[in-house]
Amino acid sequence: MPLIPLSYWDLAIAGLLLLINGGLSVAMALRLERPLFLAALRMVVQLSLVGLVLNQLFALRSPWLTLGMAAVMVGFAGHEILGRQDRTLTGGWTYGLGAGSMAFAASLVMVVALTTAVRPDPWYDPRYAIPMLGMVLGNTMSGVSLALNTLSNAAVRERAAIEARLALGSSRWEALRTQQRQALRTGMMPIVNGMAATGVVSLPGMMTGQILGGVDPSEAVKYQILIMFLIAGATGLGVLLATFGAVHRLTDGRDRLRLDRLNAYDR
Amino acid sequence: MLSVHNLATPVLKPASLSVAEGECVAVQGPSGAGKSVLLRAIADLDPNTGAVSLGDRRREAMPAPAWRRLVAYVAAESGWWLERVGDHFADPRAALPLVEALGLPAGALEWPMMRLSTGERQRLAFARTLVQRPAVLLLDEPTAALDEASVNRVEALLRAELARGVAILLVTHAAAQAERLAGRRLCMEGGCLSSR
Numbered sequence: 001m002p003l004i005p006l007s008y009w010d011l012a013i014a015g016l017l018l019l020i021n022g023g024l025s026v027a028m029a030l031r032l033e034r035p036l037f038l039a040a041l042r043m044v045v046q047l048s049l050v051g052l053v054l055n056q057l058f059a060l061r062s063p064w065l066t067l068g069m070a071a072v073m074v075g076f077a078g079h080e081i082l083g084r085q086d087r088t089l090t091g092g093w094t095y096g097l098g099a100g101s102m103a104f105a106a107s108l109v110m111v112v113a114l115t116t117a118v119r120p121d122p123w124y125d126p127r128y129a130i131p132m133l134g135m136v137l138g139n140t141m142s143g144v145s146l147a148l149n150t151l152s153n154a155a156v157r158e159r160a161a162i163e164a165r166l167a168l169g170s171s172r173w174e175a176l177r178t179q180q181r182q183a184l185r186t187g188m189m190p191i192v193n194g195m196a197a198t199g200v201v202s203l204p205g206m207m208t209g210q211i212l213g214g215v216d217p218s219e220a221v222k223y224q225i226l227i228m229f230l231i232a233g234a235t236g237l238g239v240l241l242a243t244f245g246a247v248h249r250l251t252d253g254r255d256r257l258r259l260d261r262l263n264a265y266d267r
Numbered sequence: 268m269l270s271v272h273n274l275a276t277p278v279l280k281p282a283s284l285s286v287a288e289g290e291c292v293a294v295q296g297p298s299g300a301g302k303s304v305l306l307r308a309i310a311d312l313d314p315n316t317g318a319v320s321l322g323d324r325r326r327e328a329m330p331a332p333a334w335r336r337l338v339a340y341v342a343a344e345s346g347w348w349l350e351r352v353g354d355h356f357a358d359p360r361a362a363l364p365l366v367e368a369l370g371l372p373a374g375a376l377e378w379p380m381m382r383l384s385t386g387e388r389q390r391l392a393f394a395r396t397l398v399q400r401p402a403v404l405l406l407d408e409p410t411a412a413l414d415e416a417s418v419n420r421v422e423a424l425l426r427a428e429l430a431r432g433v434a435i436l437l438v439t440h441a442a443a444q445a446e447r448l449a450g451r452r453l454c455m456e457g458g459c460l461s462s463r
Contacts, residue, residue: 160344161346164342164392166331167339168335169335256313
């Protein structure tokens with residue numbers, strides 16, 4: 001079954017649905033009409049551009065361009081993490097830790113997946129690598145940003161408890177263990193919940209896309225399971241690295257709590 | 268025993284002092300003068316410069332956690348991180364006599380943290396530190412939230428520690444307490460430590 005092509009008119013008709021949201025916003029004085037319009041516009045422009053870029057990328061199949069695209073994606077994801085923090089680490093450490101841990105975790109699971117499970121030829125074939133990386137990165141980004149935000153807020157809120165532990169002779173890792181565990185749990189929660197609800201409540205976008213594209217549902221399911229495992233692996237690793245890095249940065253070599261390395265609450 | 272030379276932080280002007288074995292030195296001064304800053308700097312809880320040593324052991328020669336077990340800081344506001352009181356103690360069994368000496372029932376170690384009053388928290392935080400047998404106590408307003416009977420109990424325990432050879436640096440607003448316990452009194456004003 002070939003994919004039914006969509007015309008721009010089809011999209012415009014679906015876009016009219018936004019008028020309902022906009023009308024609601026005006027009627028209830030939610031003041032969401034502007035952000036809503038801008039977000040919709042951003043989505044259309046970003047996706048159109050990425051469509052053009054992907055066309056080029058898939059045609060060229062260059063390892064360097066693929067790597068460059070991956071780096072750009074990590075860069076944007078790091079920026080997005082920064083935007084989701086109540087308090088950021090000084091000296092660009094939130095960006096560095098976020099992007100660094102995501103890049104490491106995502107690359108690791110991608111290389112594993114592309115060289116063992118999927119094995120396109122060549123293994124870096126952008127038609128596989130880039131969409132899969134996008135899904136892994138998007139979910140790891142959510143986990144890492146939640147974990148970093150939880151950790152820095154907990155360190156500020158529970159300062160008395162942390163310093164009491166330090167004063168009693170705990171190392172910095174022991175003293176922040178409760179907060180780090182809380183951060184790890186919070187960061188992992190979306191993917192745990194996501195896996196539990198998948199297939200019962202939500203049909204994942206990728207699977208839906210493959211089915212619409214004519215792929216046999218049981219094949220699409222296998223891809224989806226693979227992707228979920230990759231996401232879970234990358235999220236766990238990314239969140240672990242990010243929280244260890246953040247605990248390291250929120251303390252110093254003399255086992256002091258260094259809240260002076262957090263920028264002021266800025267929301 | 269404890270000697271501090273030119274200890275300074277952004278708030279604290281270079282301060283020098285020493286506390287001998289079994290001696291209690293009181294630090295007094297208005298709120299915000301830097302009394303807590305001094306204690307925290309000695310315990311190495313804030314970045315600081317200067318030389319601090321215990322006998323002939325330099326602070327920097329040992330890991331910070333080991334230093335803080337020897338030179339123990341008890342904050343004015345106690346911090347807790349678990350649900351049950353006893354879980355915060357390194358050795359709850361050894362803490363029982365201390366808890367009773369502070370006027371709390373032995374069962375207090377089984378209480379949930381939610382149940383404690385400010386004064387009970389303060390006494391238990393004190394017991395939690397004492398049970399680790401530090402060589403120096405840095406006490407920040409240890410009896411601020413306590414009634415008279417509890418103040419007497421805490422002071423009796425402090426005297427027992429002094430008799431054991433522990434050195435105490437005591438920050439207190441209560442002039443009478445400083446008089447009762449301390450051989451020497453220092454004054455902190457605007458980050459400046461002076462003897463009076």
